[in-house]
Structure formats: structure tokens, C-alpha cells
Amino acid sequence: MALINEVQQAARGRARGRRSRIAYLFLLPWIAGVLLITLVPMVTSLYLSFTDYRLGTSPRFTGLENYRRMFSDPDFLAAAGVTAKYVFISVPLQLTFALAIAVLLNQGVRGLAIYRSVYYLPSLLGGSVAVAVLWRQLFSSTGLVPELAGKLGIQMGSWISEPAHALDTLIILHVWTFGSPMIIFLAGLRQIPEELVEAAKVDGAGAWRRFTSVILPLLSPVVFFNLILQLIGSFQAFTQAYIISAGTGGPANSTLFYTLYLFVTGFKNFEMGYASALAWILFVVIGMLTAINFVAARYWVHYED
Amino acid sequence: MAMSVPLSRLSRRSVLRLAGGLGAAAVAGPALVACGDSSGSGSGPSKSASLRFMFWGSDDRVKRFQKASTAFTDKNPTIKVSPEFGDIDAIETKITVAMSGKNLPDVFWVTSDLLPQLVAGGHVMDLTSHLGAGKGIADAGFSDAIKAPGRLDGKQYAMTHGLQSIGLFAKKNVLDEVGIPVKNYPDSYTWDEYAQISAKIHSAKGDKFFGTDDPNTGGAADWFGAYARQHDQDMWAENGDLGFTKDLMTEWLNYWKNLRDTKASVPTALALEQNPYFEGAPMIRGLAAYHMRNSNQMLELQGLTKDALVLMPCPGNGGAGTKAIALSPNMLCVAANTKNPDAALKFADYLLNDVDRAKIIGTTIGAPPTQTVRDAIATSVTPAEKQFLTYIGFEAGAKTRPVRGGLATSGAFSSDMVKAWKNLAYDKASIQQTVDLIFGDLRTKLLKK
Structure with missing residues (x-):
């Protein structure tokens, strides 16, 4: 009997081993991809961030010089400022807008699938070159937006080429692409148990009270999820500013997103060492903000379990 | 350890945390990866002469160069040319990345800003000994002023392809x-x-x-x-x-x-x-x-x-x-490490001197660098192009101070x-x-x- 058990165990072990090998075989392309096109370049860029490296030449180790340089680099400071403004204005605006639309769509409207698709569409197009070009046309002095504003008695020039307003157009573009968080909010809203909302209603809670005291707390994990994703995505916004400013971050640095400055430094000015340092600072900042958010989430995100 | 939890037992909290973490990694990673040193691979040794030719320009220019490349292959059936193109910024970026990865096209356009960088890294062929009848690139009719923009430290690294100013x-x-x-x-x-x-x-x-x-x-x-x-x-x-x-x-x-x-x-x-x-x-x-x-x-x-x-x-x-007066021409280079140097030089010579090629391309890249070719296409161009040819003809013939190149x-x-x-x-x-x-x-x- 013991022998039979041993034989069976050995057979099971061999089968498990075979299954593991097959599993690793299937995982191999992913593992190779992560190693070759993510980890190796990441480690390389970390090393390069401590060097003076121009494309086409050999890297020369300079220690922390690239990191020190940032503090006296006006373009770095401008890029950090523009990006911070963009992130901290556009993300809350976009999430608020997305949540509001999701709540409206969750009221049992007919043709929900159509509305959902229509509102989601800008999310698919938002980061595209075509939309950035369209935006440029819409907000130029002869574009549709100034024309409509003129009919309402509001005189506005070309927002695209005015340093005071160029970033505003990019914030509006970001808010307009609210479809993706909206879909996630809508899915979250649909998971909220109807009986809890009904119970609050029976207890005399009005619509606003039901929203703030029942729906929002139950939805907070989804809000948190959207917040993290949008925060990270917004720090890395690039295409819109690249197209609208013709790759310059202008007018007068007003749309110089961090990633755009990183690109210009690396691929226009060929300062790959400095660009690598810029990339690592971005990585660290995003990592820290994400960590802070996770800590803060303990105080406002409520999980059912 | 979280990965070993059966999917059915994953809580909402763990799913969201996992998704958040993955999101952070997925979204933040590429910025770092983009700055890593990517070593591009070459097209590999090939006995058949296959060339890559990179240039920038509009759709019209692309069509013209595709046609000119086909015409070259018709004349030289053993040499195949693959044009690569994009707008000037994209091409500059491609060239710098290719330079880093030692994967430059065999023949390519270069801006005067980028040339010193390429020369400093030893990425472009020194054409000096290949200039002249029977040596690779015929340079009869290329005045000293026309050749000057492609010369660094007394050596000819690039040739003027389209005259402009x-x-x-x-x-x-x-x-x-x-x-x-x-x-x-x-x-x-x-x-x-x-x-x-x-x-x-x-x-x-x-x-x-x-x-x-x-x-x-x-x-x-x-x-x-x-x-x-x-x-x-x-x-x-x-x-x-x-x-x-x-x-x-x-x-x-x-x-x-x-x-x-x-x-x-x-x-x-x-x-x-x-x-x-x-x-x-x-x-x-x-x-x-x-x-x-x-x-x-x-x-x-x-x-x-x-x-x-x-x-x-x-x-x-x-x-x-x-x-x-200063000319700022489009310039043509040959990669130092091309696997087909003879074919690349032959194609460069075709681009610079062939009258049929010049008729196909017209003046969109600038005027042909030699008066002989300019005269040959003068009868087949529009009045607007004629104006340009007259204009550039004067500039090319003017006695001017040489233009100095800059640093990398x-x-x-x-x-x-x-x-x-x-x-x-x-x-x-x-x-x-x-x-x-x-x-x-x-x-x-x-x-x-």
C-alpha cells in the first residue's frame, strides 16, 4: 500500500513538474520581454543618470552632477511647475466630471449603451495626434471656441498661442477624455447594493445625503483606483503638448510638460545622461505620490470586507 | 505572496491594490525605459546589395523618391533600395537613435546641426577619397562653396544634395x-x-x-x-x-x-x-x-x-x-559601417548627378547642386520652380565667404x-x-x- 502511495506521489510530482515547465514555457516570452525591454533598459538608464552621456559618445561617470544640475535648470523648474499645475487641476476636474456623468447614467436612462459608447469615445482619441490637431484648430483665434464665445459677448484671442491660456486648453482636453474613469465609476455604481440606498431613502435621506453618506463611501475604492491611474497618466502626458506646441513646450514654456522636456533633452539635445536623471526623478515622484495616496487611503477609502 | 492567492479568494481591496500597483509600474516604467540604451540590430550581412535610404519631407517628396529609387533599381537590378522617411524632427530622432544603436541607414540625409555629432562619433564615411570620376561619386561641377557645408576638418563627410538658402x-x-x-x-x-x-x-x-x-x-x-x-x-x-x-x-x-x-x-x-x-x-x-x-x-x-x-x-x-550669401543645403551621407559601400556610393552618385533622377525629384529638395543638372531640368519645371532655379543659380555662383560649421x-x-x-x-x-x-x-x- 505504501509502495502504491509512493508511486502515485511520484507520478503526481512528475505531472506537477511537467505542468510547471509548460507554464514557464508559456511565460517565457513575457519574462524575456520584461527583462530585455523593461528591466535592462531601466537599470541602464539608472547608470546613465550618473553620467555625462551624449548620444553617439561614451558615457562619462559624473556622480550626482545631473541631479544637482536640475535645481539650477530653469527649464526643469518650468516643466515641473507646468506638470504639477496640469496634474493637480485636471485630475480632480476630470474625476469629478466623470463621476457626475456616471451617476446621471446610473439613473436607469434608456439607451445607456449608446451614451456609454459616445462618452467613452474621447478617451480612445484623447491622446491621439488627430485630436491634438483638432484642439489646435478649435482654440485658435479663428476657431470654433472663440467664435462661439464672441457670440456670447466674450472676446477671447488664440488660447493656443497665448502663454496665459495654452495650458488651460490642455486641461480642458484632459477633462474631455473622461470616458475611461466614467466607465469604471459606472461599473462601481452598479455594484452598490440597491437595498442600502433604499434603506437610506426609507430613513428619510435626501438624494445628496444618500450620495455623500452611502454611495460615495461604497464607491471610494473605485475613486481611489481611478485617482491613482489618472494621477500617474497625467504626470506622463506628452502627445497633446507635443502636437499643440509643435514639440517646443511653448508658447513661452507654458505647455512644457515634464515628459516633453525629457524628450527634448534626450532626443533633441542628445543629453541622454541628464534625460535619464530626469526620468528617474519622475519615477521617484510618481512612486512617492502613489505611496502617499495608499497611506492616505486608509482614512477615506472604505472596503466592504 | 499575493500572487499565490486563488483568484476566487481575492478581495476587492486586494484586486484594487494589485491593479493600482501594476498601473503604477506599467505607466511609470516606459519613461525610464525610454532613456535606456537600446542597441538596435543591424539588417545583417547580405550578399545582395540591399540599401536603406532615409530622408525627410512631405508626401509628394516621398512619392518622388520612391519613384527615383525604383528607377535606380531598374538601372542597377542587383541593388535594391528601401526608402525610409518621415518629417524632419522624426527623422532627426531616428538618426540619433540609430547612431546610438550603430544601425544607421546606408545612405541618409543629415542636417548641418547633426553632422558634427555624426562625424565626432565616426558614424559617417569620409568621402574625400571617393570623389572624382570613377572613384565612386563624380564631383565635377560641385564648386568649393557647394561642397563646403559637408566638410569638417578638411574632410568631405557629406555632399550637398539639394541647394537651398x-x-x-x-x-x-x-x-x-x-x-x-x-x-x-x-x-x-x-x-x-x-x-x-x-x-x-x-x-x-x-x-x-x-x-x-x-x-x-x-x-x-x-x-x-x-x-x-x-x-x-x-x-x-x-x-x-x-x-x-x-x-x-x-x-x-x-x-x-x-x-x-x-x-x-x-x-x-x-x-x-x-x-x-x-x-x-x-x-x-x-x-x-x-x-x-x-x-x-x-x-x-x-x-x-x-x-x-x-x-x-x-x-x-x-x-x-x-x-x-550662405547656402544651407540638404546633405547626403553614407554610413561608415555600411555593409555595401560600393552600392551605397553608387546610389549616392545617382542621387547627386543623375539627370533622370533630378527630373523625377524636381526642386522640392532644393536645386540640383551642379549647373549642368539644373540646366537639364530647367525645361521641365513650373514657372515657380524656374524662379527658384534662377534665384539659387545666382547664389551658387556668387563669390561668398565660406560658411563655418558648429560644434556637436x-x-x-x-x-x-x-x-x-x-x-x-x-x-x-x-x-x-x-x-x-x-x-x-x-x-x-x-x-x-
Whole structure:
């Protein structure tokens, strides 16, 4: 009997081993991809961030010089400022807008699938070159937006080429692409148990009270999820500013997103060492903000379990 | 450990946390990865001569080069050419990345800003010993001035493929309406005349029409380069340092400030609400009489308007100023590590000297570098192109001072200088601050080894 058990165990072990090998075989392309096109370049860029490296030449180790340089680099400071403004204005605006639309769509409207698709569409197009070009046309002095504003008695020039307003157009573009968080909010809203909302209603809670005291707390994990994703995505916004400013971050640095400055430094000015340092600072900042958010989430995100 | 939890037992919390973490990694990773050193792989050794040819330009130019490449293969069946193309910025980026990965195309265009960088890294073939009948690239008819832009340290690393320079475009009907004469070589407006004329046009045509666009905010540093040459200075000194004085730069910036203040030039915000060239050029958009850009754009600009255009010299480049004329041609390189050097040289020779090729390409890349080929295509081009050929013909034959190349950092310097000019035009800095920046931080970066 013991022998039979041993034989069976050995057979099971061999089968498990075979299954593991097959599993690793299937995982191999992913593992190779992560190693070759993510980890190796990441480690390389970390090393390069401590060097003076121009494309086409050999890297020369300079220690922390690239990191020190940032503090006296006006373009770095401008890029950090523009990006911070963009992130901290556009993300809350976009999430608020997305949540509001999701709540409206969750009221049992007919043709929900159509509305959902229509509102989601800008999310698919938002980061595209075509939309950035369209935006440029819409907000130029002869574009549709100034024309409509003129009919309402509001005189506005070309927002695209005015340093005071160029970033505003990019914030509006970001808010307009609210479809993706909206879909996630809508899915979250649909998971909220109807009986809890009904119970609050029976207890005399009005619509606003039901929203703030029942729906929002139950939805907070989804809000948190959207917040993290949008925060990270917004720090890395690039295409819109690249197209609208013709790759310059202008007018007068007003749309110089961090990633755009990183690109210009690396691929226009060929300062790959400095660009690598810029990339690592971005990585660290995003990592820290994400960590802070996770800590803060303990105080406002409520999980059912 | 979280990964070992069965999916069915995952809580909402763990799913969201996992997704958040993965999201952070997925979204933040590429910025770091983008800066890593990617080593591109070569196309591999091949016995059949297969060449990659990279250039930049519009759809029309792409079609023409595809046709020319096919015509070359028809003449040389053993050599296949694969054109690679994109807009100039994308191609510059591709070349720099390919340079880093030692995967440059066999034959490719290069900007004058990028050439010193390529030479410094040993990425382009020294063509000096391959020039001459039977040596690879025939250079009969290539004057010294035509070859100069591709020469560094006495060696020929690039050959002029399409001749071009700066040129002043105007709508003839506007000039006639306001009573302003057209100037052709050997004459030109003086800079003072140009300011007066531009102001006069604004006065005559009303508040929404201006005399000229502003090349400084339009991103073209060549116009200041011309101004410097007219004052016996230059963009670059022999050692690669700045070749102009603070006083000259101040004078230039004051000149353009005066044009903005008098509304002789298009307001900056209005000019830059579109990319200020081709269909976005203020002249094409009906905002200005003059457009300061590259002379080889004559054909494409004429195609964008029904009004007849005229091409005139840069102010100050006529009269006694013709010695200041500078050509800034499209240049052709051969990769140092090409696996098919003979085929690459043969293709380069075809691109530079073949009359049939020149007829296919026309003047969109600039004029053919030799008078023989220019004469050969003169009968088959449009009137607009003829104007350009006459214009460039004069410049190519003029006795001029040689143009000096810059350091490997000169491209980045020019971009930063244009950016500083734009900040000035937007009143984000004073002229003094702009000049101090150029001669301070920007110069330090230029000279950094």
C-alpha cells in the first residue's frame, strides 16, 4: 500500500513538474520581454543618470552632477511647475466630471449603451495626434471656441498661442477624455447594493445625503483606483503638448510638460545622461505620490470586507 | 505572496491594490525605459546589395523618391533600395537613435546641426577619397562653396544634395497694390527699407494685415546668421564658439522689437497659433505680405495660394552684401559601417548627378547642386520652380565667404536661442536678459565638452 502511495506521489510530482515547465514555457516570452525591454533598459538608464552621456559618445561617470544640475535648470523648474499645475487641476476636474456623468447614467436612462459608447469615445482619441490637431484648430483665434464665445459677448484671442491660456486648453482636453474613469465609476455604481440606498431613502435621506453618506463611501475604492491611474497618466502626458506646441513646450514654456522636456533633452539635445536623471526623478515622484495616496487611503477609502 | 492567492479568494481591496500597483509600474516604467540604451540590430550581412535610404519631407517628396529609387533599381537590378522617411524632427530622432544603436541607414540625409555629432562619433564615411570620376561619386561641377557645408576638418563627410538658402517670399498683388517694388538679385531691400515697407503695408492694408512674419519666433535662426554675415561676423567662430558679438545680437533683437511695436510684423500669438510655415505661414493665411523661409519652398508655397508669389533675396544680401550669401543645403551621407559601400556610393552618385533622377525629384529638395543638372531640368519645371532655379543659380555662383560649421552642441544651442527669442517676443524677458542668457548659460552649454 505504501509502495502504491509512493508511486502515485511520484507520478503526481512528475505531472506537477511537467505542468510547471509548460507554464514557464508559456511565460517565457513575457519574462524575456520584461527583462530585455523593461528591466535592462531601466537599470541602464539608472547608470546613465550618473553620467555625462551624449548620444553617439561614451558615457562619462559624473556622480550626482545631473541631479544637482536640475535645481539650477530653469527649464526643469518650468516643466515641473507646468506638470504639477496640469496634474493637480485636471485630475480632480476630470474625476469629478466623470463621476457626475456616471451617476446621471446610473439613473436607469434608456439607451445607456449608446451614451456609454459616445462618452467613452474621447478617451480612445484623447491622446491621439488627430485630436491634438483638432484642439489646435478649435482654440485658435479663428476657431470654433472663440467664435462661439464672441457670440456670447466674450472676446477671447488664440488660447493656443497665448502663454496665459495654452495650458488651460490642455486641461480642458484632459477633462474631455473622461470616458475611461466614467466607465469604471459606472461599473462601481452598479455594484452598490440597491437595498442600502433604499434603506437610506426609507430613513428619510435626501438624494445628496444618500450620495455623500452611502454611495460615495461604497464607491471610494473605485475613486481611489481611478485617482491613482489618472494621477500617474497625467504626470506622463506628452502627445497633446507635443502636437499643440509643435514639440517646443511653448508658447513661452507654458505647455512644457515634464515628459516633453525629457524628450527634448534626450532626443533633441542628445543629453541622454541628464534625460535619464530626469526620468528617474519622475519615477521617484510618481512612486512617492502613489505611496502617499495608499497611506492616505486608509482614512477615506472604505472596503466592504 | 499575493500572487499565490486563488483568484476566487481575492478581495476587492486586494484586486484594487494589485491593479493600482501594476498601473503604477506599467505607466511609470516606459519613461525610464525610454532613456535606456537600446542597441538596435543591424539588417545583417547580405550578399545582395540591399540599401536603406532615409530622408525627410512631405508626401509628394516621398512619392518622388520612391519613384527615383525604383528607377535606380531598374538601372542597377542587383541593388535594391528601401526608402525610409518621415518629417524632419522624426527623422532627426531616428538618426540619433540609430547612431546610438550603430544601425544607421546606408545612405541618409543629415542636417548641418547633426553632422558634427555624426562625424565626432565616426558614424559617417569620409568621402574625400571617393570623389572624382570613377572613384565612386563624380564631383565635377560641385564648386568649393557647394561642397563646403559637408566638410569638417578638411574632410568631405557629406555632399550637398539639394541647394537651398533663406529667401523672402511675397504676394505680388499685395506689393503692387501698395506700390512696393520687387527686388531680384543682385539687388535686395536693405533692412531699414524692409522695416519701412512692412510698416507701410500695415498702414495701407488695415489693422488685421501686417508686413512680415518674424523669423526669430518662426524658429529660423538662419536669418540672424545672414545678418551676422552681412556685418562680417558669423554664427560660429573657427573654434566653435559664438561668432557674433553681444552688440550685434542686441541690435537684431531691437530691430524686431521695433517691427512688433509698430505692427509691421505679425503679432507673435497670432503668428504662432499655427505652425508658421507652409499652410500655417501668415502670408498663406492672409495675414502678411512677406514670408521669410527657405527658398526651396517656392513650389510648395505657390501650390497653397492662387496669388502669384515672388521670391526675393534676404534683406541686405543684395548689392554689396552678396558676399554674405550662405547656402544651407540638404546633405547626403553614407554610413561608415555600411555593409555595401560600393552600392551605397553608387546610389549616392545617382542621387547627386543623375539627370533622370533630378527630373523625377524636381526642386522640392532644393536645386540640383551642379549647373549642368539644373540646366537639364530647367525645361521641365513650373514657372515657380524656374524662379527658384534662377534665384539659387545666382547664389551658387556668387563669390561668398565660406560658411563655418558648429560644434556637436550647436543644434541644441540654436534651439535654445530660438526659445529665448520667443520668450522675448512674448514679453517674458527683456532684450538685455535674452542677450545675457545667450552669452551666459547657453554659451556655456555650447562649449561644454
